[in-house]
Amino acid sequence: MLDRVVTQLAREQERAVERLCDLLRIPSVSTDPNYAGDCARAAEWVAGQLRECGLGVEVHPTAGHPVVLGRYDGAGPHAPRLLLYGHYDVQPPDPVEKWTTPPFEPTIRDGRIYARGASDDKGQFMCFVEALRAWRSAGDAPPIHVTVLIEGEEESGSANLESFLVEHKAQLAADVAAISDTAMWDRDTPAITYGLRGLLYFDVQLHGPNRDLHSGVYGGTVPNPATELVLALGRLFDARHRVTIPGFYDDVAPVTKQERSRWAALNFDEQSYAQSLGLRMLRGEQGFSTLERRWARPSCDINGLYGGYMGEGAKTVIPSFAGAKVSFRLAAGQDPRKVEHDFRNWLQGQTPPGCKWRVTQLGAAHPVAVATDTPFMAAACRAVEAGFGRPPVLIREGASIPVVATFKSTLGIDTLLIGLGLNDDNLHSPDEKFEVESFHRGCRVYASLLAELADTARRSSGSA
Amino acid sequence: MLDRVVTQLAREQERAVERLCDLLRIPSVSTDPNYAGDCARAAEWVAGQLRECGLGVEVHPTAGHPVVLGRYDGAGPHAPRLLLYGHYDVQPPDPVEKWTTPPFEPTIRDGRIYARGASDDKGQFMCFVEALRAWRSAGDAPPIHVTVLIEGEEESGSANLESFLVEHKAQLAADVAAISDTAMWDRDTPAITYGLRGLLYFDVQLHGPNRDLHSGVYGGTVPNPATELVLALGRLFDARHRVTIPGFYDDVAPVTKQERSRWAALNFDEQSYAQSLGLRMLRGEQGFSTLERRWARPSCDINGLYGGYMGEGAKTVIPSFAGAKVSFRLAAGQDPRKVEHDFRNWLQGQTPPGCKWRVTQLGAAHPVAVATDTPFMAAACRAVEAGFGRPPVLIREGASIPVVATFKSTLGIDTLLIGLGLNDDNLHSPDEKFEVESFHRGCRVYASLLAELADTARRSSGSA
Numbered sequence: 017m018l019d020r021v022v023t024q025l026a027r028e029q030e031r032a033v034e035r036l037c038d039l040l041r042i043p044s045v046s047t048d049p050n051y052a053g054d055c056a057r058a059a060e061w062v063a064g065q066l067r068e069c070g071l072g073v074e075v076h077p078t079a080g081h082p083v084v085l086g087r088y089d090g091a092g093p094h095a096p097r098l099l100l101y102g103h104y105d106v107q108p109p110d111p112v113e114k115w116t117t118p119p120f121e122p123t124i125r126d127g128r129i130y131a132r133g134a135s136d137d138k139g140q141f142m143c144f145v146e147a148l149r150a151w152r153s154a155g156d157a158p159p160i161h162v163t164v165l166i167e168g169e170e171e172s173g174s175a176n177l178e179s180f181l182v183e184h185k186a187q188l189a190a191d192v193a194a195i196s197d198t199a200m201w202d203r204d205t206p207a208i209t210y211g212l213r214g215l216l217y218f219d220v221q222l223h224g225p226n227r228d229l230h231s232g233v234y235g236g237t238v239p240n241p242a243t244e245l246v247l248a249l250g251r252l253f254d255a256r257h258r259v260t261i262p263g264f265y266d267d268v269a270p271v272t273k274q275e276r277s278r279w280a281a282l283n284f285d286e287q288s289y290a291q292s293l294g295l296r297m298l299r300g301e302q303g304f305s306t307l308e309r310r311w312a313r314p315s316c317d318i319n320g321l322y323g324g325y326m327g328e329g330a331k332t333v334i335p336s337f338a339g340a341k342v343s344f345r346l347a348a349g350q351d352p353r354k355v356e357h358d359f360r361n362w363l364q365g366q367t368p369p370g371c372k373w374r375v376t377q378l379g380a381a382h383p384v385a386v387a388t389d390t391p392f393m394a395a396a397c398r399a400v401e402a403g404f405g406r407p408p409v410l411i412r413e414g415a416s417i418p419v420v421a422t423f424k425s426t427l428g429i430d431t432l433l434i435g436l437g438l439n440d441d442n443l444h445s446p447d448e449k450f451e452v453e454s455f456h457r458g459c460r461v462y463a464s465l466l467a468e469l470a471d472t473a474r475r476s477s478g479s480a
Numbered sequence: 481m482l483d484r485v486v487t488q489l490a491r492e493q494e495r496a497v498e499r500l501c502d503l504l505r506i507p508s509v510s511t512d513p514n515y516a517g518d519c520a521r522a523a524e525w526v527a528g529q530l531r532e533c534g535l536g537v538e539v540h541p542t543a544g545h546p547v548v549l550g551r552y553d554g555a556g557p558h559a560p561r562l563l564l565y566g567h568y569d570v571q572p573p574d575p576v577e578k579w580t581t582p583p584f585e586p587t588i589r590d591g592r593i594y595a596r597g598a599s600d601d602k603g604q605f606m607c608f609v610e611a612l613r614a615w616r617s618a619g620d621a622p623p624i625h626v627t628v629l630i631e632g633e634e635e636s637g638s639a640n641l642e643s644f645l646v647e648h649k650a651q652l653a654a655d656v657a658a659i660s661d662t663a664m665w666d667r668d669t670p671a672i673t674y675g676l677r678g679l680l681y682f683d684v685q686l687h688g689p690n691r692d693l694h695s696g697v698y699g700g701t702v703p704n705p706a707t708e709l710v711l712a713l714g715r716l717f718d719a720r721h722r723v724t725i726p727g728f729y730d731d732v733a734p735v736t737k738q739e740r741s742r743w744a745a746l747n748f749d750e751q752s753y754a755q756s757l758g759l760r761m762l763r764g765e766q767g768f769s770t771l772e773r774r775w776a777r778p779s780c781d782i783n784g785l786y787g788g789y790m791g792e793g794a795k796t797v798i799p800s801f802a803g804a805k806v807s808f809r810l811a812a813g814q815d816p817r818k819v820e821h822d823f824r825n826w827l828q829g830q831t832p833p834g835c836k837w838r839v840t841q842l843g844a845a846h847p848v849a850v851a852t853d854t855p856f857m858a859a860a861c862r863a864v865e866a867g868f869g870r871p872p873v874l875i876r877e878g879a880s881i882p883v884v885a886t887f888k889s890t891l892g893i894d895t896l897l898i899g900l901g902l903n904d905d906n907l908h909s910p911d912e913k914f915e916v917e918s919f920h921r922g923c924r925v926y927a928s929l930l931a932e933l934a935d936t937a938r939r940s941s942g943s944a
Contacts, residue, residue, distance in 0.1 A: 047793045107795065173794055199697075213696060217794045226758030230908070232677060232879025235809045236779025237753075237770045239763035243717075243782045246804075250714015253707075289701075290834070294690030297834035299703040306701045315700025318707040319797050320788035325805055330637075330681045330842040332807060332879075333783050340710075341789055343796060345699045370754070370761035378794040415696025415796075444797055445692045 018467045020154040025146065025459050028153070032146045032459065033129070033452060035065070039104070039138050040122040040131040046081055046105035047172040055081040055168045058104040062145075062166050069148040070157070071164060076184075078176035081105060081168030085184070088148075088162040096473045097161035098466070099190035099429065101419055102141025102197070103170035106133035107444045114446035128449040135441035139450035140196035141166060143436060143458030150463055159470035163190055167419075170197075173217070173379040174418055181426045192392040193423050194465065196458060198413050198435035201282065206404040208396055209433035211311060211412030212420060214346030214383035216355055217319075220363070221339040221374040222248070228324075229334040242323045242338040244368035249340060251366060252316060256302040259316050259344075261355075261362045269349035269385075271312045279307050282409060292440065311412035314347045314355075341378075345414060352380040381418030386430045391476065395468035396432040402468075403461030408434075434461060482931045484618040489610065489923050492617070496610045496923065497593070497916065499529070503568070503602050504586040504595040510545055510569035511636040519545040519632045522568040526609075526630050533612040534621065535628060540648075542640040545569060545632030549648070552612075552626040560937045561625035562930070563654035563893065565883060566605025566661070567634035570597035571908045578910035592913040599905035603914035604660035605630060607900060607922030614927055623934035627654055634661075637843070638882060645890045656856040657887050658929065660922060662877055662899035665746065670868040670921075672860055673897035675775060675876030676884060678810030678847035680819055681783075684827070685803040685838040686712070692788075693798040706788045706802040708832035713804060715830060716780060720766040723780050723808075725819075725826045733813035733849070735776045742874060743771050775876035778811045778819075805842075809878060816844040846885040850894045855940060859932035860896040866932075867925030872898075898925060 025032075044058035045051040059075050059082040066073045071086035084104070109119035109132045117123040122131035129139065144164070151158045165188070167177050181188060201207040224241040225234075254260050271279075286306050290298050300309040309315065323338025325331035344359070346352060356377060363373055387393070388410055400408040413433070420431045436458040442448045489496075508522035509515040523539050523546040530537045535550035548568070573583035573596045581587040586595035593603065608628070615622045629652070631641050645652060665671040688705040695704075718724050735743075750770050754762050764773040773779065787802025789795035808823070810816060820841060827837055851857070852874055864872040877897075884895045900922040906912045 047791070047795070108791075215696065215796070217796065219794075224759065229757070230879060231779075231781045231783055231807060232679070232809055233877075234757075234774070235677075235781045235807075235878060236764045236773040236777055237762055237878075238757060238759060239761070240781050242785050242804075243780070244763075246710050246713045246782055246785070247717055249710045253711060293693070293698075293702060295688065295702060295834040297703070298701055299708075299833045300700045309700040310698075313700055315695075316707075317695045317699045317704050317798055318710055318788070318802075319695055319795060320790050320799070321706050321710070321785040321802055321804075322790040324782070324784035326784050326786040326790070330683075330805065330807075331783060332679070332681070334781055335784070338782075338785055340706075340785075341794065343695060343699075343794075345696055369763045370759040413697070414699060414701075415694060439697070442691070443697070444694045444795070 017156055018464060021150045021463045022460060024150040024154040025463060028146070028150065029456055033455070036129065036139055036142045036455065037122040039142065040133055041120055043120045044105050044168065045108050046169050048108060052081070055105055059084050059168055062104050065145050066164055069145065070152045071148070076180065078180060080176045083168070083180055084166040086164035088158055090157050091159060091161045094473060094477055095160045096191040096469055097163060097189070098469055099163045099165060099188065099193040100144045101193060101195045102166045103137045103168065104166050105168040105171050106136070106138070107171050111446060116447055124452065127452050129452060130447055130449045132448050134448050134450035135437040136443040136448065137170065137197045139455055140436045140458065143196060143455060144462040146459040147462030147466065150459070151466065158466050160466055160473070163188060177419060178422050178426070181422055185426055188427055190427065190429055193429055193431040194396070194434060195417065195420065195431055196434050196436045197417055198433045199437040199439050199441070200435050201409050201411060203438060206400045206406065206408040207411045207435045208393070208400065208408045209413045209435055210386040210388050210410055211348060212384040212417050213414050214350060214352055214421070215343065215379055215381040215416035215418065216346065216352045217341070217343040217379035219339060219376040219378055220342050221337055222368070222371050223337040223374060224371045225334065225336050228336050231332040231334045234334055238334065239368050239370040240334045241371060242335050244371055245323070245338045245340060248366040248368060249318065249342070257299065258301050259314070261358050263358060264314065264355070267349045267351065268314060268347045271308060278410065310414040312347055314350060315345045317343055319343050345416065346383050348383045348385045350383060352382060356380065381416040382421035384420045384424070390430065391472045392430065392432060392469070395472045396434060396465060399461050399465035399468045400434060402464040403457045481620055482928060485614045485927045486924060488614040488618040489927060492610070492614065493920055497919065500593065500603055500606045500919065501586040503606065504593070504597055505584055507584045508569050508632065509572050510633050512572060516545070519569060523548050523632055526568050529609050530628055533609065534616045535612070540644065542644060544640045547632070547644055548630040550628035552622055554621050555623060555625045558937060558941055559624045560655040560933055561627060561653070562933055563652065563657040564608045564626060564628045565657060565659045566630045567601045567632065568630050569632040569635050570600070570602070571635050575910060580911055588916065591916050593916060594911055594913045596912050598912050598914035599901040600907040600912065601634070601661045603919055604900045604922065607660060607919065608926040610923040611926035611930065614923070615930060622930050624930055624937070627652060641883060642886050642890070645886060649890055652891055654891065654893055657893055657895040658860070658898060659881070659884070659895055660898050660900045661881060662897045663901040663903050663905070664899050665873050665875055667902060670864045670870065670872040671875045671899045672857070672864060672872045673877045673899055674850040674852050674874055675812055676848040676881055677878050678814060678816055678885070679807065679843055679845040679880040680810060680816045680841070681805070681807040681843040683803060683840040683842055684806050685801055686832070686835050687801040687838060688835045689798065689800050692800050695796040695798045698798055702798065703832050703834040704798045705835060706799050708835055709787070709802045709804060712830040712832060713782065713806070721763065722765050723778070725822050727822060728778065728819070731813045731815065731818070732778060732811045735772060746873060774878040776811055778814060779809045781807050783807050810847045812847045812849040814847060816846060820844065845880045845882040848884045848888070854894070855936045856894065856896060856933070859936045860898060860929060863925050863929035863932045864898060866928040867921045
């Protein structure tokens with residue numbers, strides 16, 4: 017049976033790429049209200065695809081962008097249910113002028129599809145959509161029950177997803193979830209990710225004088241919010257480049273011996289990592305390897321700075337306020353609520369004379385650790401091997417996929433993170449791309465995953 | 481003789497205000513190329529006025545807006561020459577909607593003329609134009625030689641003025657200059673400004689990775705230019721809020737005992753100063769009063785911050801670069817070239833691992849200190865007393881008027897800064913105004929100044 021599905025996928029390759037390009041042409045930027053219509057259009061487009069795959073589909077409006085929900089319930093009483101998740105929204109394309117070809121005109125060069133969202137996440141979730149289509153086209157229904165959930169607010173913090181999951185908890189019940197929104201270990205080595213860092217994101221504004229002031233007339237006599245913001249946030253790190261918030265590292269889970277030896281076997285090359293980024297030196301918390309810093313240690317970044325005169329040339333102004341986007345990546349063991357509390361406390365302690373903070377939390381996600389010794393994980397490893405011709409390595413990831421923690425807390429299920437992207441896919445940057453080969457292999461992985469999960473269920477009911 | 485001139489000024493008051501309003505109706509905004517024709521029109525209007533005053537007038541084209549040059553050479557072989565400077569260009573009127581009456585329709589309310597440029601600088605320089613007219617109308621030529629220089633690029637940085645001064649150096653030779661582009665101490669107290677701070681302005685960019693990166697994937701492993709810029713510039717001040725660049729304060733001229741006692745007599749109210757800015761606390765270098773910080777101590781301000789994500793909401797980016805506008809106000813004794821050298825050196829010493837600075841100097845002006853014990857200053861004080869009925873206080877100013885340093889360096893002369901404006905004149909803001917009373921008093925000051933300078937010359941030649 018799977019053979020027929022795989023043959024069908026091979027036959028459809030060209031049309032599958034065309035379908036992906038159709039989706040990539042929709043500028044579904046979720047953070048910018050100007051693109052709300054495009055987000056709605058992307059949702060309807062995805063819904064149409066899922067209907068063609070034989071699923072029952074609903075497009076649910078939310079306070080933000082719609083959630084697309086597809087269900088296939090015809091696999092019989094003992095078949096397990098797989099929840100597949102993706103997001104149709106994309107990052108803003110800025111700076112647009114740095115793209116080789118326009119971000120919403122997908123272009124194939126050297127076996128890569130260049131477009132905003134190519135890898136994050138349209139290209140990756142279309143793999144399981146194409147797998148479902150191939151199972152149907154091959155003349156068979158999928159061998160397990162499937163629920164497909166495609167949201168449109170992942171890049172803006174998934175503000176409405178958790179309440180949606182809670183409301184539709186019964187309808188969303190499943191045995192395990194799978195998501196492709198991560199990366200392979202390298203071009204030759206597929207990977208399944210079992211750990212994710214959490215996230216905390218803030219807009220931090222410092223307000224001072226009641227209006228912009230002339231820096232000649234007032235300079236040296238009043239608190240300048242731009243200067244004071246820099247002085248205060250400049251104290252966020254100590255000389256060892258550790259975050260100075262008291263207790264910040266207290267709850268971080270240590271790395272196990274097994275993990276450390278697995279990671280060593282990956283032969284991560286710090287030098288070529290630095291070179292690929294145009295850096296002569298790396299930077300991070302002292303006392304840890306780059307992989308440990310990325311996967312198992314928390315970090316803090318200023319993601320944006322703004323205030324006063326930001327144009328060309330000079331303006332002698334003391335701005336009435338200045339701001340920074342400040343975010344934390346949280347390691348396994350850390351609780352975003354505690355870190356938020358501690359960060360706000362720390363900031364209060366840094367309040368410059370005559371100034372006031374305005375702090376807005378713009379996103380929070382728990383870190384994730386998925387058990388690696390389960391039958392579902394074993395099925396996923398076999399499916400990846402079927403698609404790529406080699407077994408995956410088991411890795412962690414530095415980024416956050418908040419929905420994974422939410423699936424665990426609301427639905428009680430683990431998530432299989434099957435990485436189809438590459439680290440040089442330029443997510444969130446100009447010239448984002450997805451390898452055409454990865455797309456086809458990913459379709460094959462998902463076609464196999466449905467069969468493997470059906471087998472797993474048969475085996476466990478056989479042994480019961 | 482002066483009596484006849486003063487009588488003539490009194491007789492002309494109404495028409496003088498009408499003439500000022502004619503000039504205020506010309507929207508001579510120098511920064512905006514759309515107003516280039518209006519700038520040329522303002523130059524011609526001023527030239528016409530000076531001709532009516534009996535001066536020989538030339539309108540000199542520049543790479544930007546024209547310079548108007550008027551000369552009166554008929555005061556005899558031993559008479560001194562006074563160089564009068566003003567600027568006919570004005571700041572943009574934005575935000576236009578915040579004006580009570582349109583910015584280029586001068587309106588008199590409660591004894592104030594409201595219009596863009598009313599105080600900065602059309603209303604102030606028209607005082608000496610009206611004084612010259614009155615001397616002529618009263619039937620006498622001015623008792624000293626006079627050169628009038630009115631430029632049209634002050635509000636956009638006077639880009640072409642220095643080269644004009646160098647080229648016309650011989651033609652511009654004078655004994656002393658006078659400018660009215662500063663403020664009185666308060667509504668009741670006229671002031672002559674004898675000190676100005678200098679300026680150094682930089683765009684400081686820090687460049688790191690060769691592209692924007694995802695802060696989840698890379699956070700904690702690479703230098704983040706936004707974070708590193710904040711860490712580096714966060715070291716610009718010590719705990720006493722002193723600039724940490726080695727030797728920064730070395731050349732600052734100390735405040736004399738005489739100055740300190742003069743300033744104490746001004747009864748500057750720090751509390752109402754803070755309240756007017758909406759601040760519960762002031763901020764500055766420890767160990768100095770607010771007036772000393774403003775007038776006699778250098779300061780450093782971040783005038784702008786930019787980099788990474790500056791919009792609404794969240795974007796998890798590590799930007800490839802971030803920047804700040806950093807400026808210094810220089811106190812008497814400091815040399816901008818030395819401070820620039822030291823700042824660049826200091827920055828190099830703060831270079832974060834893997835990053836590079838790109839530093840652009842965007843402006844430099846020497847501080848100014850005019851001797852207060854000269855016959856010219858004494859003449860100016862008597863002229864101000866004649867106009868206002870009280871002697872002026874001698875003050876400094878925190879801001880820079882670059883032309884004053886340029887007069888000193890190219891023509892070798894001091895400048896008498898006779899302040900006719902008020903601190904609440906809303907320069908560069910909506911509802912700019914000039915007190916009608918200040919205008920009439922200013923005309924009287926300049927009528928007297930010509931006589932006082934003639935007397936000064938007679939006395940010094942008598943004593944020789």
